Amino acid sequence: MKDVKNVSRRSFLKGLGLASGGLIIASGTTLFVACEPKDIVEFNPNLFVQLNSDGNLILVASRSEMGQGVRTSLTSVIADEMEADWDRVSIKQAVGDAKYGDQNTDGSKSVRLLFEEMRKIGAATKAVLITAAAKKWEVPASELRAENHFVIDNNGKKIGFGDLVEIAKTLEVPKDVQLKDPKDFKYIGKYLPSKDVANLSNGSAVFGLDKRVDNMKFAAIKRCPVAFGTVKSYDKTAALKVKGVIDVVEIPMLRKPFGPLGGVAVVATNTWAAFKGKEALKVEWDLGDNNAYDSEEYMKQLTANVHKKGKVAKTVGDVEGAFKKASKTIESTYQLPHLVHAPMEVPNAVVWVQGNTCEVWAPTQEPQRTRTEVSAFLETGEENVTVNVTFLGGGFGRKSKPDYIVEAAAVSKAIKAPVQVVWTREDDIQHGYYHTVAAQYMKGGLDKDGKVTGWLHRFALPSIASTFAPGTVDPAPFESASATNVPFEIPNMQVETGEAPAHVRIGWLRSVINIPHGFAINVFADELANEAGVDPLEFRLNLIGSDRIEETKNEYKYDTARLKHVLKQAAKNADWGKKLPEGHAMGLAVHYSFLSYVASVVEVSVINNKVKVHNIHSVIDCGLAVNKNTITAQMEGAAIFGMSLAFYGKITAKNGAIEQTNFGDYQMLRMPQAPKIYVEIVENNEKPTGVGEPGVPVIAPAIVNAIFKATGNRYRTLPLKDHKLV
Amino acid sequence: MTKLKINGEIHTIDVDPDMPLLWAIRDIIGFTGTKFGCGKGFCGACMVLMDGKAVNSCQLPVSSVGENELITVEGQTENLQLLQKSWEEHNVPQCGFCQSGQLITATALLNGNSNPSEEDINNAMVRNICRCGTYPRIKKAINHSVELKNKG
Numbered sequence: 001m002k003d004v005k006n007v008s009r010r011s012f013l014k015g016l017g018l019a020s021g022g023l024i025i026a027s028g029t030t031l032f033v034a035c036e037p038k039d040i041v042e043f044n045p046n047l048f049v050q051l052n053s054d055g056n057l058i059l060v061a062s063r064s065e066m067g068q069g070v071r072t073s074l075t076s077v078i079a080d081e082m083e084a085d086w087d088r089v090s091i092k093q094a095v096g097d098a099k100y101g102d103q104n105t106d107g108s109k110s111v112r113l114l115f116e117e118m119r120k121i122g123a124a125t126k127a128v129l130i131t132a133a134a135k136k137w138e139v140p141a142s143e144l145r146a147e148n149h150f151v152i153d154n155n156g157k158k159i160g161f162g163d164l165v166e167i168a169k170t171l172e173v174p175k176d177v178q179l180k181d182p183k184d185f186k187y188i189g190k191y192l193p194s195k196d197v198a199n200l201s202n203g204s205a206v207f208g209l210d211k212r213v214d215n216m217k218f219a220a221i222k223r224c225p226v227a228f229g230t231v232k233s234y235d236k237t238a239a240l241k242v243k244g245v246i247d248v249v250e251i252p253m254l255r256k257p258f259g260p261l262g263g264v265a266v267v268a269t270n271t272w273a274a275f276k277g278k279e280a281l282k283v284e285w286d287l288g289d290n291n292a293y294d295s296e297e298y299m300k301q302l303t304a305n306v307h308k309k310g311k312v313a314k315t316v317g318d319v320e321g322a323f324k325k326a327s328k329t330i331e332s333t334y335q336l337p338h339l340v341h342a343p344m345e346v347p348n349a350v351v352w353v354q355g356n357t358c359e360v361w362a363p364t365q366e367p368q369r370t371r372t373e374v375s376a377f378l379e380t381g382e383e384n385v386t387v388n389v390t391f392l393g394g395g396f397g398r399k400s401k402p403d404y405i406v407e408a409a410a411v412s413k414a415i416k417a418p419v420q421v422v423w424t425r426e427d428d429i430q431h432g433y434y435h436t437v438a439a440q441y442m443k444g445g446l447d448k449d450g451k452v453t454g455w456l457h458r459f460a461l462p463s464i465a466s467t468f469a470p471g472t473v474d475p476a477p478f479e480s481a482s483a484t485n486v487p488f489e490i491p492n493m494q495v496e497t498g499e500a501p502a503h504v505r506i507g508w509l510r511s512v513i514n515i516p517h518g519f520a521i522n523v524f525a526d527e528l529a530n531e532a533g534v535d536p537l538e539f540r541l542n543l544i545g546s547d548r549i550e551e552t553k554n555e556y557k558y559d560t561a562r563l564k565h566v567l568k569q570a571a572k573n574a575d576w577g578k579k580l581p582e583g584h585a586m587g588l589a590v591h592y593s594f595l596s597y598v599a600s601v602v603e604v605s606v607i608n609n610k611v612k613v614h615n616i617h618s619v620i621d622c623g624l625a626v627n628k629n630t631i632t633a634q635m636e637g638a639a640i641f642g643m644s645l646a647f648y649g650k651i652t653a654k655n656g657a658i659e660q661t662n663f664g665d666y667q668m669l670r671m672p673q674a675p676k677i678y679v680e681i682v683e684n685n686e687k688p689t690g691v692g693e694p695g696v697p698v699i700a701p702a703i704v705n706a707i708f709k710a711t712g713n714r715y716r717t718l719p720l721k722d723h724k725l726v
Numbered sequence: 727m728t729k730l731k732i733n734g735e736i737h738t739i740d741v742d743p744d745m746p747l748l749w750a751i752r753d754i755i756g757f758t759g760t761k762f763g764c765g766k767g768f769c770g771a772c773m774v775l776m777d778g779k780a781v782n783s784c785q786l787p788v789s790s791v792g793e794n795e796l797i798t799v800e801g802q803t804e805n806l807q808l809l810q811k812s813w814e815e816h817n818v819p820q821c822g823f824c825q826s827g828q829l830i831t832a833t834a835l836l837n838g839n840s841n842p843s844e845e846d847i848n849n850a851m852v853r854n855i856c857r858c859g860t861y862p863r864i865k866k867a868i869n870h871s872v873e874l875k876n877k878g
């Protein structure tokens with residue numbers, strides 16, 4: 001970590017039992033030489049900024065870092081408005097505390113929601129520093145400006161930010177401040193590298209799994225193979241015989257959205273002994289109500305539910321009438337399986353319960369919810385629970401759910417010692433919060449000119465709401481939105497939903513409901529284009545239709561011109577329509593999600609029935625591009641994530657238990673399959689919108705559409721591995 | 727007692743001889759740069775260099791290491807440091823969790839092949855999963871290191 005300790009040098013030295021001078025203290029990569037022990041004065045104009053009298057600037061990141069670059073993006077906004085020198089900045093990760101505002105790192109909204117606030121914080125800090133210099137020099141503040149960590153007057157006289165700390169501390173921080181003109185941004189809108197890149201390349205970044213506390217034990221937990229099954233009895237004899245195993249304790253099941261599944265924990269002096277002990281442990285389960293869950297049978301049930309009339313979620317015009325009048329109608333059914341997040345770092349947490357206080361170190365996307373859940377479990381006040389957020393080795397929505405952290409609290413409480421609970425990869429694959437499984441039925445009507453006159457989209461998929469309210473069988477409103485707000489200018493449209501009871505925990509996974517909806521909508525539009533005999537690009541642009549602003553419930557209006565623009569750009573960048581080698585073809589998809597507009601054009605080849613993706617051209621319009629380096633990286637990563645799910649993603653259940661076990665049977669894309677990925681970021685000064693997720697939903701349908709073009713075969717189910725294409 | 731030579735230092739540890747090297751390094755000796763990703767040899771997160779070659783430390787019992795020299799991502803060896811610089815240059819890491827393993831595999835590749843082709847790179851790096859999808863940047867960073875190396 002690059003955190004500079006929040007203590008004065010003198011107390012730091014005293015703490016080390018040293019009197020003075022000549023000592024070099026290394027804190028991660030930050031070195032400071034304490035030759036002249038002199039108190040460092042801190043200036044804390046607000047919760048997010050600490051300016052030290054030596055000029056070092058510590059900025060607080062309130063959101064969790066899981067590879068999306070949020071620590072750098074958010075703090076660089078403060079630094080930019082503050083006119084700070086980025087090299088003097090170090091980043092401190094906030095603990096989970098409501099005083100920082102919402103910290104839920106989820107839904108591609110950190111930058112979107114905090115951009116203005118971070119700007120104001122930076123601008124207010126700059127204003128105080130200018131006032132401080134004005135006081136010191138006894139000149140009007142209007143004659144001064146800030147630049148690169150200095151306040152400067154019109155004659156070029158300057159004073160460092162650090163030297164203004166003493167005076168600044170005595171001043172009031174202004175509320176109303178002037179923000180910069182975007183054309184003067186120094187860090188915002190640039191390819192600013194992540195502050196963490198070195199630590200993430202040399203093994204020094206501390207992930208949850210790397211956290212160590214004195215006397216810490218390690219634990220692995222055996223859970224029921226069927227969701228919400230319970231422990232009947234267990235025999236710990238064999239587990240206790242494993243060298244290094246010290247205890248075996250039962251963990252309660254808390255049937256709450258984020259409560260532990262329950263099970264039996266094996267506590268040991270090292271992870272491996274805990275894993276071995278877990279294997280040796282014998283547990284008898286009461287499998288509970290979900291023990292008949294068979295995902296293959298279930299898909300048949302979902303499919304039947306979309307082949308009959310459902311509940312109407314949206315209707316425009318008269319879709320049945322349109323189908324009657326159409327000169328041609330087509331129907332398609334799409335089936336997509338469950339997925340699991342499988343972040344590279346498995347769920348894990350270190351928790352130390354001491355009496356009624358508790359300290360947590362965990363890779364969590366949701367530190368405040370963690371605090372609430374842990375304190376509820378321990379029946380103690382939230383103020384007694386400290387949640388430290390480590391680096392996350394990937395999250396993708398899995399680490400929004402603190403079940404694994406509450407587990408560690410339960411074990412620590414039982415053994416009265418700090419403990420790290422570590423999930424095996426098998427645990428991660430088999431006890432997740434699964435991405436929904438979906439059946440979708442689409443029907444379209446075309447008139448004699450090939451214009452679409454009717455559009456029916458019916459889907460059934462177990463809802464995330466079932467995790468919060470067991471027994472829920474209908475989708476939550478947000479789970480219909482990406483189908484109901486389809487931006488097509490079609491006079492008669494209807495969206496219907498079918499019932500879908502959940503038999504596993506359903507969670508949100510990178511881009512969530514946009515995966516199934518983006519797939520069905522984009523593939524079906526391609527099928528209609530083919531039926532109409534029109535080029536898919538031209539057909540799609542016509543389907544989106546006129547430039548218009550669709551009304552939404554928030555201030556971000558859905559703009560069809562922006563949607564068409566990303567599609568046109570992606571097509572242009574890919575040179576859509578150009579002559580391709582034998583067996584090659586292009587496919588496209590376009591989708592609006594997390595308030596951003598994304599289109600991708602992929603080029604595939606299918607040779608000897610094997611598909612290869614050669615290149616992907618993606619274009620994103622996410623409003624003002626706060627960090628182009630991060631946005632490009634997220635779009636590249638989203639393409640790979642989308643390819644993994646298109647090629648391999650499939651979780652199945654038999655007798656209630658998940659059949660996949662590890663990366664051997666839940667495969668990921670690997671380097672030889674990775675295509676060339678080209679990303680264009682649309683330049684504009686609209687409000688920043690989502691980046692982490694919107695690149696995902698377009699990939700699978702674009703590939704399927706390209707395969708159709710190349711082969712004439714239309715694949716309506718994923719993964720492609722099941723079609724022996726990979 | 728088992729003796730392990732890691733990053734130039736000898737560590738004497740008292741563990742079961744069949745404990746995988748990964749856990750000896752992480753939990754007993756305390757170098758946490760080497761990661762656990764799958765425990766089954768699928769993902770490469772646990773790669774370390776053994777006599778310059780990349781091995782999945784989750785699959786290697788400590789007893790089979792013998793006198794061989796081990797280097798982890800925290801260690802010093804020319805190609806590793808060169809690659810780390812290129813990793814920074816190309817902003818490779820996203821979450822970073824897989825990157826120790828990626829760097830070790832890439833180091834072993836350059837140790838055995840100072841001018842790898844695209845196919846050589848793919849064949850070596852196929853052992854490592856990156857769930858964040860940094861493959862394009864990893865490839866660029868490896869090529870960048872190769873260029874630096876060959877410039878001398």
Ligand code: FES
Nearest residue numbers: 763764765770784
């Ligand atoms: S942890 Fe060793 S290969 Fe995955």
Ligand code: FES
Nearest residue numbers: 821822856857858
């Ligand atoms: S950078 Fe996250 S898994 Fe590779």
